[in-house]
Amino acid sequence: MSPSADTSIGVMVRRRIKQVIADLRHRRFIDLYATTLVALVFSALLLVGADLPDGVRWSLLFAGLGILLLRTAFANYRDERFLDRSDYDRNPITDDLRTAQDVWIFAPVGSNFLTDERCDLLRRGPLAKDGGTVRIVVLGQFDPEDPISEQLDALLDFPVQSAADSLRETRARLAAMEQWAVKGNFAYGDIAFNPGFSIIAVNPHAAGGYANVEFHGFRNDAVRSRMHIHLTRDDGVWYTYWLDQFEAIWRSAVADAS
Structure with missing residues (x-):
């Protein structure tokens, strides 16, 4: 990968991190970030071989899917501004x-x-x-x-x-x-x-x-x-x-x- 590509990726990552920090500071998209954090934690547990009950896995999957669908619906619906x-x-x-x-x-x-x-x-x-x-x-x-x-x-x-x-x-x-x-x-x-x-x-x-x-x-x-x-x-x-x-x-x- 070229140095310019590395720089571009680094700039994009830093921009995303700043966006997340700004969202959290202004309490925007808290549900989305919370769901993502929980999903990452459970993914890490599965990677290291944690034995999670099937009920917990499916509950997490459907809860995350439901929140993402709801967020998509809200994003497409806007009051007249x-x-x-x-x-x-x-x-x-x-x-x-x-x-x-x-x-x-x-x-x-x-x-x-x-x-x-x-x-x-x-x-x-x-x-x-x-x-x-x-x-x-x-x-x-x-x-x-x-x-x-x-x-x-x-x-x-x-x-x-x-x-x-x-x-x-x-x-x-x-x-x-x-x-x-x-x-x-x-x-x-x-x-x-x-x-x-x-x-x-x-x-x-x-x-x-x-x-x-x-x-x-x-x-x-x-x-x-x-x-x-x-x-x-x-x-x-x-x-x-x-x-x-x-x-x-x-x-x-x-x-x-x-």
Whole structure:
């Protein structure tokens, strides 16, 4: 075998090992790895001549086969992930906010999502729990004549309020929330740059957690027509990517505030 082939195999092995470590760290495919580990252990026992009852051998074989078939079925079945704002009507986020432990929100203006009802759900949900956290980032305050305001206003053909006025109301709401006496940890910050997307993550690092990423587009007829994607830990690197995007935004907001 040529040295280049050895190098390629080594790179592939290291990449697979890193993938397995990342999956275990984020608790992805635990059933698959557990089944593989048990199968390898029993295979090693058989190789060294261990006398295993036939019932144990067949049970292991069918259990592994069943889990692999189930994993294949789940891999081929995907909930619809390419959505618009009407998904919040079909699958209201209210129950998720009420039961959540951690909620991350980045929304340049935030007025459409941070309604009075949802803010109250955050108060009665994660903020009512010891260890619960809510982190929110919006844009910094600007005037209607500011280029950022003009850019945001241009995203909709039929806006009902200027971005500057909407942001002013959102920031006032966040300032009021900061004064709440709650068990959980509430914090918010702002950045000066609009990256063109929004992120809402619910229990991002827990089982069943997810992130909705919305793309603002250009000249939508209304906010509801914007596209968003629904990501979970099963989406692997892209789920981690968008969580890292929020963390980068949060670090920037905290740095600007200090």
